[in-house]
Structure formats: C-alpha cells, structure tokens
Amino acid sequence: MTAVEEVAIMRHLDMVSSLFWFMIGTVYCIISLEYGLFDSGMPDAGLLPLIAGLTLTILSITVFINAVKKKNENLKFKFFPEIDSWKKVSVSVLALITYMILMQHLGFIGTTFLFMLFLLIFFSQPRRWIFIIVVSFLTVVSFQIVLVTFLKVQLPRGIFGM
Amino acid sequence: MNFMNNLYWCLSIATEPVNIFVCFLGVFIGTIAGVLPGLGATTCIVLLLPATYGLSPTSAIIMLAGIYYGAMYGGSTTSILLNIPGEGSSMITCLDGYQMAKQGKAGPALSIAAIGSFIAGTFSVVMIMIIGPVLAEVALKFGPPEIFAITFLGMILVTYLGRGSMLKGLIMAAVGLMLSYIGTDSMSAKERYVFHIISLKDGIGFLPIMMGLFGIAEVLSNLEKKFTEGEIFKTTNGHFLPNKKELKDSSGPIARGTLVGFALGLIPGGGGILSSLVSYTMEKKLSKYPEKFGTGVIEGVAGPETANNAGAGGSFVPLLTLGFPCHVAMAALLAALMIHGVTPGPLLYKDHPDMFWGVIGSMYIGNVLLLMLNLPLIGLWVKLLKTPYLILFPMIFLFCLIGSYSLNSNIFDVAMTVLFGVIGYLMRKFEYEPAPLIMALILGPMFEVALRQSLIMSNGSPLIFLFRPISSVFIIISCILLFSPFLLKYFGRRRPGLLKEGGDEF
Amino acid sequence: MKRREKIFVVVLVVSFFFALPCFGQQYPSKPIKMYCTHGAGGDTDTIGRMLASIAEKKLGQPIIVENKPGGSGAVALSLLSSEKPDGYTIAMSGTAALERHPHVSQVTYDPRKDFTFIVNVTQYVSSVVVPTNKPWKTFKEVVEYARANPKKVKYSAGGPVEMGAIAMAYVGKKEGLQWDCVPYKSGADAVMAAVGQHVDFYAGGGAFALILKLIEAGKMRVVVADFGPKRIERLSNVPILKELGYDFELSPRMGVIAPAGISADVLKKLEIAFSEASQDQKMVDLLNQMSLPPDRMNSAEFTTAVLKSYEKTGMLIEQMGMKRK
Numbered sequence: 001m002t003a004v005e006e007v008a009i010m011r012h013l014d015m016v017s018s019l020f021w022f023m024i025g026t027v028y029c030i031i032s033l034e035y036g037l038f039d040s041g042m043p044d045a046g047l048l049p050l051i052a053g054l055t056l057t058i059l060s061i062t063v064f065i066n067a068v069k070k071k072n073e074n075l076k077f078k079f080f081p082e083i084d085s086w087k088k089v090s091v092s093v094l095a096l097i098t099y100m101i102l103m104q105h106l107g108f109i110g111t112t113f114l115f116m117l118f119l120l121i122f123f124s125q126p127r128r129w130i131f132i133i134v135v136s137f138l139t140v141v142s143f144q145i146v147l148v149t150f151l152k153v154q155l156p157r158g159i160f161g162m
Numbered sequence: 163m164n165f166m167n168n169l170y171w172c173l174s175i176a177t178e179p180v181n182i183f184v185c186f187l188g189v190f191i192g193t194i195a196g197v198l199p200g201l202g203a204t205t206c207i208v209l210l211l212p213a214t215y216g217l218s219p220t221s222a223i224i225m226l227a228g229i230y231y232g233a234m235y236g237g238s239t240t241s242i243l244l245n246i247p248g249e250g251s252s253m254i255t256c257l258d259g260y261q262m263a264k265q266g267k268a269g270p271a272l273s274i275a276a277i278g279s280f281i282a283g284t285f286s287v288v289m290i291m292i293i294g295p296v297l298a299e300v301a302l303k304f305g306p307p308e309i310f311a312i313t314f315l316g317m318i319l320v321t322y323l324g325r326g327s328m329l330k331g332l333i334m335a336a337v338g339l340m341l342s343y344i345g346t347d348s349m350s351a352k353e354r355y356v357f358h359i360i361s362l363k364d365g366i367g368f369l370p371i372m373m374g375l376f377g378i379a380e381v382l383s384n385l386e387k388k389f390t391e392g393e394i395f396k397t398t399n400g401h402f403l404p405n406k407k408e409l410k411d412s413s414g415p416i417a418r419g420t421l422v423g424f425a426l427g428l429i430p431g432g433g434g435i436l437s438s439l440v441s442y443t444m445e446k447k448l449s450k451y452p453e454k455f456g457t458g459v460i461e462g463v464a465g466p467e468t469a470n471n472a473g474a475g476g477s478f479v480p481l482l483t484l485g486f487p488c489h490v491a492m493a494a495l496l497a498a499l500m501i502h503g504v505t506p507g508p509l510l511y512k513d514h515p516d517m518f519w520g521v522i523g524s525m526y527i528g529n530v531l532l533l534m535l536n537l538p539l540i541g542l543w544v545k546l547l548k549t550p551y552l553i554l555f556p557m558i559f560l561f562c563l564i565g566s567y568s569l570n571s572n573i574f575d576v577a578m579t580v581l582f583g584v585i586g587y588l589m590r591k592f593e594y595e596p597a598p599l600i601m602a603l604i605l606g607p608m609f610e611v612a613l614r615q616s617l618i619m620s621n622g623s624p625l626i627f628l629f630r631p632i633s634s635v636f637i638i639i640s641c642i643l644l645f646s647p648f649l650l651k652y653f654g655r656r657r658p659g660l661l662k663e664g665g666d667e668f
Numbered sequence: 669m670k671r672r673e674k675i676f677v678v679v680l681v682v683s684f685f686f687a688l689p690c691f692g693q694q695y696p697s698k699p700i701k702m703y704c705t706h707g708a709g710g711d712t713d714t715i716g717r718m719l720a721s722i723a724e725k726k727l728g729q730p731i732i733v734e735n736k737p738g739g740s741g742a743v744a745l746s747l748l749s750s751e752k753p754d755g756y757t758i759a760m761s762g763t764a765a766l767e768r769h770p771h772v773s774q775v776t777y778d779p780r781k782d783f784t785f786i787v788n789v790t791q792y793v794s795s796v797v798v799p800t801n802k803p804w805k806t807f808k809e810v811v812e813y814a815r816a817n818p819k820k821v822k823y824s825a826g827g828p829v830e831m832g833a834i835a836m837a838y839v840g841k842k843e844g845l846q847w848d849c850v851p852y853k854s855g856a857d858a859v860m861a862a863v864g865q866h867v868d869f870y871a872g873g874g875a876f877a878l879i880l881k882l883i884e885a886g887k888m889r890v891v892v893a894d895f896g897p898k899r900i901e902r903l904s905n906v907p908i909l910k911e912l913g914y915d916f917e918l919s920p921r922m923g924v925i926a927p928a929g930i931s932a933d934v935l936k937k938l939e940i941a942f943s944e945a946s947q948d949q950k951m952v953d954l955l956n957q958m959s960l961p962p963d964r965m966n967s968a969e970f971t972t973a974v975l976k977s978y979e980k981t982g983m984l985i986e987q988m989g990m991k992r993k
Contacts, residue, residue: 017592021333023318028340028355035347035354048610049343056336063329085386089587092385092559096580097585099563104573112560119556135553143560144427146194153201153209153568203948210710214722286928288954305866306850349851351772351990353830358774363739430857485881486860493856494709500957501714502879507881570707571734572743611853618850619866 019062025057040108046069088123108148108155113140168291174521175516181224184217186522188225189532192232193539196239199246199373200565203233211501213271216348219502220409220517224524226498227478230491231283231525234434234474236273236533238467243268243547244558246377250368251434251470252538253600254442256376257323258455258462266451271463276536282420283529286475289424289651290482291522297476298483301428306619306626310612311636312429316605318435318643319443324595325456331598338602341366349614361574369604370566370578375596377562378579379586381555402540408460415445415465423469427476430488433624435604437473438466475525485506544654695755695934696729702924703734703748705741711958712922715789716760718954719924723945727937733760741765742775748784753929755938758786763921767977771985772829779978783849784930788923788965788973790955792873794898795833796892797883798864807891807912810869811843818846824867826855829990831920834873834981835895837988839914863887868989873920877959895919900961913930918977918984923970939967958970 030054035046095118102111116136121127147153175181195206199244207226214222237249242259255275263273290297304312317335324331344355345365356362404412422444423437445465446455455462485507487493499506504514511518562583566575586596620626628634694794702720705710713735714738736744744764751757757957766779777783796807801935804810814821826833828851850867852858855874862870863882873895880902882888893906896898900906909916924942926935943950945951955962965973985991 013592017594019325024340025336031355035352039350040616043614045347045350045354048613049340049354050612052336052339052343052606056333056340059329059333059336063333067412083520089382089384092382093580093584096559096583099559100573100576101578103567103576104565108564115560116556120552121561124552139557139560143564145372147198147564147568150194152192153205153562155567156571205708206923208713208717212717302860302864305861305864346773348853349828353773358716360739361744363742363773364737405744422759430860480860484860484863485878486856490707490709497709497711497714501718501954503953503957505877505881505957505959507878570737572736572738615850615852618848621819621848 006061014063018064018067021056021060022064025053025055025060029053029057091122092119104156109140109144112143113137167275168519171515172291172519173526174523175520176222176224176527180217181520181524182527184221184225185228185527186531186535188228189235189528189535191230192234193228193236193532193535195229196233196236196248199240199248199377199561199563200369201568202249202491203230204491204494205568206233206272207498208493211489211494211498214498214502218506219514220500220520222502223495223517225498226495227521227524228528230470230477230495231474231528232532233491234471235276235279235536236461237470238279239272239543240561242271242275242463244377244561245380246558246562247372249371250436250604251438251473252467252612253372253376253435253597254323254438254466254470255463257442257597258458258460261456261458262460262463263547265458267458268547269540270408270460271538272402272405272543273537274408274460274464275467276533276540278412278416278419279466279471280529280533281416282423282458282468282472282473283532284428284526285420286424287522287525287529290475290525294479295483297428297479300482301430301488301530302484303632304429305630306612307630307633308636309608310427310616311428311627311633311640312436313605313609315636315640315643317602317609318640319439319599320601320605322443323439323444323597323601324451326593326595330594334563334594334596334598335602338599340607341371341599342603343610344608348369348611351544361572365607366578367569368475368600369569370575371582371603372600373565374579374584374588375586375600377558378583379590379596381558382583382587383590384551385555387662390665402518403537404460411460411495412464414442414448415461416468418444419465419468420472424476426469427473428479430480430486431627434470434473435601437469439468439601441465478521478525481506482510482521485510523605686738694715695937696727698756699730699732700724700727700755701734701757702731703736703744703757704837705737705744705759705765706735707737708735711960712760712762714958715922715951715954715960717848718951719760719789719942719945722918722948722951723941726941737929739765739773739775740769742769742773745783746776748925748927749777751927753927753931754786755926755934757931758924758926758938761923761925762792763923763974763977766925766974767920767981768829768834768985770978772981772990774992780975782928784926784928784934784935784967785970786924786926786938786967787946788921788963788970789942789946789950789951790922790960791963792831792920792922793876793893793959793961794871794873794919795871795879795906796832796836796871796893797859797862797877797879797890797905798869798887799862801865801885802868802889804891805889807907810891811839811845814840814845814847815843818839819848820851821845821847822867823847823869823871824850824852824858824861825870825872826858826874827851827853829988830855830872830874831895831903832870833860834918834984834988835914835916836871838916838967838984839909842914859888862890872875877957880959902959902961903991918980919963921970922960923965935967 014023029050032046032049037047038044099111099115113136115140120132148155191206192203195201195203212224236257237252238475240246240248241252241255245260247253247256259271264316295513321328321331321337346353346363419441422441424599426437433480442465445461446452477489477492480488486497560577563576566579569575616626627637704713704716716734720733724731736747742765743759744759748759776907798804823836833849852861855872856878859870859875859878861867885891890906892909893903895909895916899908
C-alpha cells in the first residue's frame with residue numbers, strides 16, 4: 001500500500017470511528033445527568049462520568065475534523081486483507097460464544113473438548129482426524145490436571161458431572 | 163536495628179530445609195498462577211491454604227508468600243509471549259515485550275524480565291530489612307490528596323503509552339474512564355450504568371476486559387492472516403539470554419525502575435501498575451529514540467518489569483509492619499496468618515520475630531529460586547512458541563475464557579472477555595491501542611474516589627492539593643508534563659516521536 | 669415354567685435394587701454447595717471455609733465452598749434465593765446484604781421472604797477509635813468538640829452506608845452536629861486513614877482485629893466498643909453506644925442461610941451440624957484470632973434478629989436520606 005492509499009484508508013476509518021465515539025459519548029453524558037452532578041457543594045455520582053463523556057465527545061469531533069481535512073482521494077479500502085478472513089474471524093467468535101453458553105450446561109471437560117475439536121476441524125487443511133482428536137483430548141486432560149487437580153480452581157460441572 | 167544480626171537471623175530461619183522446600187513449592191505454584199491469565203495469586207493462596215495446615219505458621223506463610231511473588235515473575239511470561247498480561251501490572255510489559263517476541267527476541271525479553279525482577283526483588287527485601295518501619299510511616303502519609311495527585315500524574319502519563327496518534331490515545335483513556343464508572347459508586351452508593359444487571363453492580367472487572375482486548379483480539383487479528391500449520395512467530399535467533407548490548411541498554415532502566423517501583427509500591431493499591439507505567443514513560447522520555455518504543459525495545463521491558471516487582475515487595479511492608487493488607491493477596495495472607503494463630507499488627511516483629519524475619523529471609527531465597535527457575539524455563543517457553551498456531555490459538559482462547567471464569571465463577575466475566583475481544587479486534591482495525599484504555603480503567607476509580615474524599619476533607623476547597631507537601635509536588639510535576647508539549651512548541655524545539663504526523667495532529 | 673419364574677424373580681430383584689435409592693434417601697446424600705457472599709481471603713470466606721470443613725464431617729457429605737462475590741453479597745444472595753430449597757445449596761453470608769443493602773439499592777431478593785436462616789456464628793464488633801495524639805479520651809469529648817467546631821470534624825468509615833456511617837449520622841442528627849463522613853473502600857483502609865491522621869476518627873464494624881492490634885501498639889485509642897446490645901468482653905471497660913444515651917442497637921452478623929421453603933427435618937439437621945461446628949475448638953480459636961466474638965444463635969433467634977435489624981436499619985437509612993426505592 002502506498003502512503004497515499006494508507007492516508008485515504010485512515011481517513012475513512014477515522015470518520016467512522018469518530019462518529020461512533022461521538023454517539024457513545026453523547027448518550028453516556030445524557031445518562032450521567034441522571035446521577036446528579038453536585039450534592040451540597042461536593043461532586044456527586046454523575047459529575048466525573050459527565051466530564052469523561054464530554055471529553056470523549058469533544059475528542060471525537062476533533063478526530064472527525066482532522067480526518068476530513070486530510071487530502072482525499074477516493075480509493076477503495078480493504079477492510080479484510082484476505083478473501084476469507086471475515087469468515088475465519090466470525091466463526092471463531094461464534095465458537096467463543098457457544099463455548100460460553102455451553103460451559104455451564106455441559107461442564108468444563110465436555111465443552112472444552114468440543115471447542116478444540118470444532119476449531120481444529122474448521123481451520124485445518126488437510127484434516128487429519130486422529131491428530132485432531134488426540135490433540136483435543138490431550139488439551140482437555142492437561143488443563144484439567146493443571147487447573148483442577150493441582151491448583152484446585154473451581155470449574156463448572158455439567159450434567160454429566162464432569 | 164542491627165542489620166547484620168537481622169540478616170543472619172532471617173537467613174538462618176529461611177534456609178531450614180523445610181522452608182526452602184515450601185518456598186520452592188510456593189514460587190513454583192505462583193509462577194504457574196502468574197503465567198495463567200486470570201488466575202491470580204489470591205485465589206491460589208486461599209485454595210492451597212488447607213494444604214498448609216500441617217506446617218508451622220512460619221513455613222506456611224513462606225509458602226503462601228512465595229505464591230505471591232512467584233506470580234509477579236510469571237505474569238510477564240504470557241505478556242511477552244502472547245500479548246496477554248498474566249497480572250494487571252504486567253500489561254505494560256506487553257507493549258514492547260510482545261513485539262520483541264514477534265521479532266524472534268523472546269528469549270532476551272524473558273531473561274531481562276527475570277533478571278530485572280531479581281534485582282528489584284532483592285533490593286526491596288534489603289530495603290524492608292533496613293528501614294521497614296520507616297517505610298510504613300511514609301506509606302501512612304499517603305492520604306486521599308496524595309493519591310489523587312499521583313493518579314492525576316498517572317492519567318497524564320497514560321497518553322504517552324501509545325505509539326500512534328496521541329489524540330486516539332486520549333480517546334482510549336476517556337473510554338477507559340467511562341467504563342470504570344460502571345457499577346456502584348463507592349462514595350454515594352448510587353448505581354451508575356448498571357441497568358439492573360446484578361453482575362454489573364461491582365462494575366466490569368479490568369481483568370476480563372484486559373484478557374479480551376489483549377488476548378482474544380490479538381488472536382482474532384492473527385487469524386486473518388494465512389497460516390497453514392506454520393508459525394506466527396519468527397524462529398528465535400537461538401540465544402535465550404540477552405547479548406552485551408541489550409544488557410548495557412537495560413542497566414539504566416533497571417536501576418531507575420527499581421527505585422521508582424519500590425517508592426510507588428508503598429502506596430496502598432497503587433503498587434504494581436503505577437510503578438510500571440511511570441517507569442515506561444520515564445524510559446521513553448529519557449531515551450534517545452522514543453519513537454521506537456512500542457516496536458520492541460528492550461528498555462520497554464527492563465524498566466516496567468523491574469518496577470512492578472519492586473512494587474510487589476513494597477506491598478508486604480504495610481502487612482508486616484502494621485498488620486494492614488493493602489492488596490487482595492495480602493488480605494488472603496492475613497487470613498492465612500490468622501488461621502495459623504497469628505494476628506499481625508505493629509508489634510509483629512516483637513511477638514513473632516521468627517515469622518517476621520523468616521518471611522523476609524524467604525523473600526531473598528524466593529528471589530534466588532525464581533531466577534534459577536525462570537531462566538531455564540525460558541528455553542521451554544520459547545519451544546512452546548514454536549507450536550503450530552493451529553493448535554496454539556484455540557489454547558489461547560481457552561486460557562482467556564477459563565481465566566475469566568476462574569475469577570468469580572461467573573459466566574458474565576467470560577461474556578465480557580468475549581465482548582471485549584471483538585471490540586478489541588475492531589479497535590485494532592481502526593487503529594486504536596488498548597493500553598491507555600486499560601490504564602485509565604484501573605486508575606479511574608482511584609482517581610475519582612481520591613478526589614471526592616479530598617474534597618470532603620477540605621469542605622470543597624481544591625486548594626487542599628497544594629497545601630500538602632507530597633501532593634503538591636506531584637501536581638506540579640503533572641502540570642509541567644501536561645503543558646510541556648505546548649511550551650516546547652512555542653519555544654521551538656521539536657521532539658520527534660511524541661507526535662505522530664507533525665503539524666495539526668496533536 | 670421354571671424359566672418364567674426365574675425371570676420373574678430376577679425382574680423383582682432388579683427392580684427392588686432400582687427402587688432402593690428411593691427409600692431411606694437420607695439427607696444429605698450428595699455433596700452440598702455453599703456459596704460465599706464475598707471473595708477469597710475475606711472474613712466471610714475464611715470463616716465459611718473453616719466452618720464447612722468441620723460441618724461436613726458431621727453431615728457426612730462434602731461441603732464445597734463457591735465464592736460468588738459481587739454487590740457486597742447481592743450476587744450470591746440473588747443466586748441463592750432462586751435455588752431449590754432441598755438443602756443442597758446454602759450460603760455463608762454477612763448480614764449486611766440482608767439488612768442494609770436492600771434499602772439502598774435494587775435487589776432481586778426480599779430478606780423477609782426468600783431465605784431460611786439456619787444459624788448465626790459470629791458478629792462484627794463496631795467501634796469508634798481515635799488516633800492517640802488526639803486529646804479526646806471519651807466519646808462525649810469528641811461530640812463536644814464537633815459541636816464547638818462545626819464542619820471541621822471528619823471521620824472515616826468503610827463505605828457510605830456502613831455501620832459507622834449510619835451510627836455517626838444518627839448521633840450527628842441527635843446532637844445537632846455538623847460532621848462529615850469520608851467513605852473508604854474497606855474497613856481496613858478507613859482505619860488506616862485514621863492512623864495516618866487524614867481524618868479525626870474511625871467509626872465502624874470492620875477490621876476489628878487490626879484495631880485491637882493498633883490499640884495494643886499504642887497507635888489508637890478506643891472510645892466506643894460496639895453499637896450492639898452489650899459490651900465486648902475484650903474491651904469491657906469501654907462503653908457501648910447505647911450506654912452513651914443513643915437508642916442504637918445494631919450488630920452486623922455472619923451466619924449460614926438457605927433458600928426459603930426447606931423442609932423441617934433438613935433444617936434441623938443443618939442447624940445441629942452448623943451449631944456444633946461453630947462450637948468446635950478450631951472455630952473458637954479462629955474467631956478468637958480474628959477478634960470476632962461468637963454470637964451463636966439458632967434458627968429461630970437468627971430469624972428474629974435479622975428481621976428486627978432489617979426494619980431498624982431501614983428507618984435509620986431513611987433518616988440519613990439515603991433510602992432508594
């Protein structure tokens with residue numbers, strides 16, 4: 001990417017992000033007013049949040065203005081460097097969320113095993129099944145030994161009592 | 163106090179075979195606890211307490227204290243290798259440490275961290291022995307105005323953390339502050355931004371956010387690139403120890419970090435994270451090439467790691483000399499002491515001298531053991547890095563997920579980690595750095611509480627900060643730092659590296 | 669026919685074995701979960717774990733302690749109130765979350781309806797301590813000084829609605845004083861603030877062990893010992909708040925509770941087990957070390973005490989102007 005392209009990308013990105021921060025800052029400030037600003041001369045619960053929110057709002061406006069001022073050339077920007085990368089990322093996030101939800105029902109051992117299995121299957125080419133299963137199994141076992149047996153950390157037990 | 167006499171006494175207790183053994187056990191467990199993100203020294207101390215019932219009180223405390231500073235050593239490991247801070251105070255080490263690892267210099271980074279930690283640890287033990295009670299008195303002098311002044315300085319230093327645009331760094335800091343106010347206001351008992359979600363009553367802990375922003379976000383970013391079954395990390399150059407130049411470059415930061423870290427570690431609650439922040443920004447300002455900070459300079463690892471270990475030693479001072487725990491892990495140690503029949507107080511060194519000196523002596527031994535333990539481990543860690551990313555990345559995810567769960571056995575924390583993982587990933591795309599956010603998140607509550615407490619003390623007058631000697635010093639330093647960019651601009655001299663793209667971008 | 673009879677017998681025997689677990693299913697027949705309202709290393713956790721380790725031997729099943737910190741007990745209590753009242757989920761709880769917090773913030777439980785109180789183990793001792801270099805030797809002197817110097821006296825407490833804050837607000841109102849509370853994050857921090865002389869005195873229920881050590885070392889002087897109904901053994905020459913003329917009688921306690929609706933015999937079993945556990949020598953020693961006086965109450969007494977406290981605290985908090993709802 002040339003320097004010019006880089007700047008153009010930055011400009012678009014900055015405009016989007018600064019608008020986002022602006023909205024967050026404004027909403028935050030409005031809510032902070034509910035908590036009271038002053039209580040018999042002393043700062044109340046809402047004062048410092050208001051200041052923080054205002055700071056964000058003002059800063060986001062500054063970034064926005066800076067972004068607009070940059071010399072513009074309408075170039076497309078690549079948000080994702082590889083063709084399939086958005087798929088990889090979303091699948092991973094999905095896996096994380098599923099782990100989180102299943103963890104309480106299936107217990108630590110079961111969920112971890114499935115998690116490893118799933119990610120290894122999805123991401124490996126070519127798929128070596130024995131390798132995948134063995135690695136998943138070993139991961140679960142080692143985590144179990146170190147965390148539960150050795151350090152006695154409390155991890156959820158699912159319906160199978162695992 | 164007769165120094166040599168005390169030194170002899172504490173070493174003779176600490177070198178009893180039982181005590182060396184339990185000390186080793188403690189620091190070993192502590193190292194693991196420090197390496198695993200989320201799992202902290204405090205939890206380990208409490209969970210392993212029953213295992214100490216058969217030991218004498220002194221031995222028990224030696225082991226449990228070992229867990230604490232073992233964790234301080236271990237925390238830097240994941241920071242450097244995986245960009246996940248193992249402990250809050252190790253976050254700063256991520257900035258340059260991880261970059262060094264990516265360039266194949268993980269070995270030198272880890273060893274400098276261990277060496278610096280050893281020097282700092284030894285220094286703080288010596289200081290505790292010599293002027294322990296004096297330090298306690300000094301620590302007491304830090305009241306709300308002083309804490310406010312220091313955190314104010316900290317907030318300003320936060321903006322120096324990033325490599326990129328200072329403006330964006332400030333935005334991150336503002337967001338961090340805003341996040342820190344979620345929860346129950348400890349001054350008025352009002353709930354802010356809680357919206358009736360019980361798990362938000364105490365706010366969002368910084369550990370889940372940190373694991374999300376650093377750990378998960380990093381992995382998500384890496385997943386975008388192509389990897390077959392190869393590695394993300396360059397192979398190391400083979401040497402695990404720092405070369406001559408690196409040692410020389412680190413000597414200054416280590417020396418300064420030790421002093422700064424120990425001094426700040428005395429502040430209740432300030433300790434580790436402030437020490438490392440101040441050290442990092444100090445090294446950046448003093449360096450001949452500040453713009454290189456954040457790309458993998460050894461000074462960025464040597465200083466902060468030393469500082470946070472020096473701070474850790476300081477945390478023991480209030481507990482041993484006054485009986486006051488200034489840190490959650492110290493509270494756990496306090497409980498352990500009570501279960502073993504000892505209640506610490508200002509007269510601990512009189513009532514239980516063998517415990518007092520035994521613990522201090524074991525800190526010497528512990529530091530030596532940790533150095534001996536960690537240096538060879540570096541070879542192991544570096545080898546682990548060579549694991550194909552295919553296997554490594556799910557494990558990193560698991561570390562983060564399980565780490566957050568282990569904090570409070572609450573699925574909400576895990577949800578926060580995942581949420582901030584996604585947010586962190588997006589942030590990286592839009593070129594925002596997570597470090598200032600976390601820093602503000604941690605300093606924010608201290609800052610606000612100290613401010614409001616001070617104003618109650620002064621009946622609303624802000625002049626209290628200038629009337630008290632310690633706080634006024636810090637306020638003045640802060641103001642100088644705050645206005646220095648403007649002053650320098652007006653007086654001509656250009657400092658490269660602190661501004662990103664010259665001109666209109668501040 | 670022999671074969672059919674054989675099969676019949678086998679089926680009978682097998683189903684008998686399957687039915688057997690349903691008979692004499694004595695409580696407890698599986699491990700018991702005990703939530704702890706506070707985090708690892710704290711008072712509630714330390715006492716809870718010790719208690720559990722003793723009681724589990726009496727009950728014959730392991731008691732697993734799970735820390736569920738948050739909202740000073742709100743999280744754990746919320747979880748507990750929605751658990752099945754089968755005796756397999758209980759909690760070790762400080763009573764602050766039951767008596768105080770519902771008046772100040774929104775909680776999902778009602779202490780009057782959602783819990784069964786099993787036994788009380790101990791209480792927190794509240795005190796008023798001043799740094800030794802202050803001239804005051806009695807609480808009256810402090811009050812008089814505050815009256816003569818309005819807006820000058822500041823005291824520290826472990827939180828905005830902690831025992832100390834509530835009690836001193838009550839005294840302040842009764843005596844017409846203008847003094848302010850500087851809230852701290854914990855009792856220990858607040859006590860240290862007084863030692864460091866950032867405030868004039870400390871009032872409250874936390875860190876009593878620390879306070880005793882500080883008194884012993886000559887760094888602090890105690891002017892009131894306990895806001896409860898009777899004097900503390902260790903400081904028997906120090907008056908309680910009530911004796912000084914203030915109609916104030918509140919003690920934060922710590923005990924074992926369970927969801928509402930437990931059957932009577934399960935309750936009895938738990939009551940006996942934990943009662944005996946709290947009298948065990950190890951427990952007594954630990955409480956002694958932590959300077960927490962034993963305050964044993966059985967289920968009925970505990971229930972009455974909590975409900976009474978709940979009402980009284982509600983009135984006081986309303987007077988302070990801090991009541992939410």
